[in-house]
Amino acid sequence: MSMHSAGHGHPHCSAASSSEGGASLGDHAGSDATLADYAERIEALAVELGMDFYPVNFDMVPNNFMVEIAVYGLPVRMRHWSFGVRYIHQLVRQHMGHSKIFEVMFPGDPCHAFMLEQNSLAENTLVTAHVLGHADFAKNNQLFVRFIEMAGSHILEQSAARANRLERALSAHGQARVEAVLDAALALETHIDVNQALHRPRFPEFVAPRAPAEAAPFHDRYTRLPGETVEAPPNEAPQRAPVPPQAEYDLLWFIAQYAPDMEDWERDIFLAVREEAYYFHPIYACQIMNEGWASYWHARLLREANFLPHDLYLAAIKSHSDVVRPFATGRQLALSLNPYHLGFSLWEHIIDKFGIEKARQICREEDDFGFIRNYLDRDLADKLELFVYETRKDGETKIATRDIHAIREAILAPKYNYGAPCVSITRVAGDGSLELHHDYLRDGRGLELTQAERVMDYVGRVWRRPVSLHTVDFRGVVRVLPARKPPV
Numbered sequence: 001m002s003m004h005s006a007g008h009g010h011p012h013c014s015a016a017s018s019s020e021g022g023a024s025l026g027d028h029a030g031s032d033a034t035l036a037d038y039a040e041r042i043e044a045l046a047v048e049l050g051m052d053f054y055p056v057n058f059d060m061v062p063n064n065f066m067v068e069i070a071v072y073g074l075p076v077r078m079r080h081w082s083f084g085v086r087y088i089h090q091l092v093r094q095h096m097g098h099s100k101i102f103e104v105m106f107p108g109d110p111c112h113a114f115m116l117e118q119n120s121l122a123e124n125t126l127v128t129a130h131v132l133g134h135a136d137f138a139k140n141n142q143l144f145v146r147f148i149e150m151a152g153s154h155i156l157e158q159s160a161a162r163a164n165r166l167e168r169a170l171s172a173h174g175q176a177r178v179e180a181v182l183d184a185a186l187a188l189e190t191h192i193d194v195n196q197a198l199h200r201p202r203f204p205e206f207v208a209p210r211a212p213a214e215a216a217p218f219h220d221r222y223t224r225l226p227g228e229t230v231e232a233p234p235n236e237a238p239q240r241a242p243v244p245p246q247a248e249y250d251l252l253w254f255i256a257q258y259a260p261d262m263e264d265w266e267r268d269i270f271l272a273v274r275e276e277a278y279y280f281h282p283i284y285a286c287q288i289m290n291e292g293w294a295s296y297w298h299a300r301l302l303r304e305a306n307f308l309p310h311d312l313y314l315a316a317i318k319s320h321s322d323v324v325r326p327f328a329t330g331r332q333l334a335l336s337l338n339p340y341h342l343g344f345s346l347w348e349h350i351i352d353k354f355g356i357e358k359a360r361q362i363c364r365e366e367d368d369f370g371f372i373r374n375y376l377d378r379d380l381a382d383k384l385e386l387f388v389y390e391t392r393k394d395g396e397t398k399i400a401t402r403d404i405h406a407i408r409e410a411i412l413a414p415k416y417n418y419g420a421p422c423v424s425i426t427r428v429a430g431d432g433s434l435e436l437h438h439d440y441l442r443d444g445r446g447l448e449l450t451q452a453e454r455v456m457d458y459v460g461r462v463w464r465r466p467v468s469l470h471t472v473d474f475r476g477v478v479r480v481l482p483a484r485k486p487p488v
Contacts, residue, residue, distance in 0.1 A: 053135035055110040076160040107138035109153040122315035129301040133294030150198035151279040162272040184458035185273040190418040193250035206238040247424035292343015438471035446472040
C-alpha cells in the first residue's frame with residue numbers, strides 16, 4: 001500500500017545522476033571574480049531577459065548538512081527515525097557515485113537556496129542561474145501561488161517552530177508516545193485533499209433545517225381562506241449531521257479534528273505534518289515543469305552571459321549536461337525517466353514551436369498533468385526515444401508500446417493523487433469505530449495488504465477505536481481489513 005509508512009519531503013534538489021566528470025574548482029585563467037560578482041550580473045541579466053522572481057537568499061553549506069537538508073526536506077524539521085534511514089541511503093548512493101546534490105532550494109518570499117561548499121565556481125555559477133529559474137516558476141505558477149498563500153511564504157521559520165513544539169512534546173510525553181503519533185501522521189502524509197483549503201472549519205454539527213417551499217401566488221389563493229389564522233409549524237428538534245457528511249479524503253485533517261481521545265499536542269503534530277504536505281504539494285505536482293524551467297533558464301543565462309570566462313562557461317555547461325542527460329548513456333535505452341531531461345527538452349520544444357510568451361503562459365497555468373498531456377507530442381517522444389515497457393515474472397523486460405497516449409499516462413501514473421492511493425473516511429459509527437474505503441476503481445489497482453495493515457495499525461493507535469479498511473488485493477478480490485482493537 002503506498003500509504004507511506006515513512007515521511008518524505010520535496011524540496012528542489014538539483015542532482016547529477018552520476019558524480020563522474022564534474023567540473024574542477026574554477027580554473028579560469030587570469031580572473032579574480034568571485035561567485036558574488038557573477039551572481040549579481042546573472043541576476044541583472046535574468047531581469048533583462050524578462051524573468052520575474054522572488055528574491056533568493058543563498059547559503060554555502062558542507063556536504064553532510066546538504067544531505068540532511070535533502071533527506072529531511074527542510075533544514076530544521078521534526079525529528080523522526082525514517083529520515084535517518086533515508087540519510088544512510090543517500091550516503092550510500094553518493095559513495096557509489098550514483099548521486100551528487102548540487103543545491104537544495106525552498107520556494108517562498110524570499111526563497112532560500114543552499115549550495116555545496118565543495119562545488120566548483122563553475123557549478124555554483126550554474127546553480128545560481130538554476131535557482132533563479134525556480135524562483136521565477138514559484139512566483140508565477142498559479143498552483144505555487146495558491147499553496148504558498150495558504151501555507152505561508154516563510155517555510156523555514158515555520159518548520160523550525162514546529163520542530164521546537166515537537167521537542168517540547170518529547171520532553172513532556174516521552175519518545176515512545178510522540179514517535180507513535182508521528183509514525184501515524186507521516187504514514188498518512190500525502191493523504192490530504194488538495195482541493196480543500198489548508199485552514200478549514202469542522203463540519204456543521206447539525207443538519208440545516210429545510211426552508212419551507214414558497215407557494216406560487218396563484219396557488220396560494222386557494223390554500224388560505226379569507227380571515228383564516230395560519231398556525232406556525234412546530235419547531236423540529238435539530239438533527240445531528242453525519243460525520244463525515246460525504247467521503248473525506250483529507251485523512252490528516254479528519255483524524256486531527258475528530259479522533260475521540262487525541263490530546264491537543266497529538267492533534268498539533270497531525271496538523272503540522274499536514275501543513276508541510278500542503279507546502280510540498282506544488283513542488284511534487286510540477287516537478288517535471290519546474291526542473292525543466294529552471295534548467296532551460298540556467299542554460300540560456302549561461303549562454304547569454306558574455307561576461308563569463310570561456311573555461312568557466314565550458315565547465316558549467318559540462319555540469320548542465322550531467323544534470324539534464326538521460327540516465328542511460330550512448331545507445332543504451334533508459335528504463336528510468338530523468339525529470340530534468342524531459343522537462344528541459346519539452347520547454348525547448350515548446351519555445352521553438354510556440355515562442356517564449358506561450359511558454360510563460362503554460363508556466364503560469366499548468367501542472368505536470370497539463371504539461372505532459374498537452375505538449376508532449378509524437379515528434380518529441382520519438383526524438384527522446386520514449387516508450388512504455390513491461391517486465392515479465394521471469395525477469396524479461398521488453399517494450400510494450402510507443403503509443404503517445406500510453407507514454408503520457410505512464411509518465412503521469414505515479415503522480416496521481418500526490419502519489420497516494422485514493423482512500424477516504426466514509427463513516428464513524430456510534431461506538432466511535434472508523435471506516436475507510438479505498439476507491440480502487442478510480443485507482444485502477446489494489447493495495448499491498450501487508451503495508452496497508454501496518455498503516456492501519458498506525459491509525460488505530462491514534463484513533464483508539466476499531467479501524468477498518470475496505471479495498472481489493474492485487475488480484476482484484478474485495479477485502480476488508482478487520483477492525484483493529486486499540487492498543488491497551
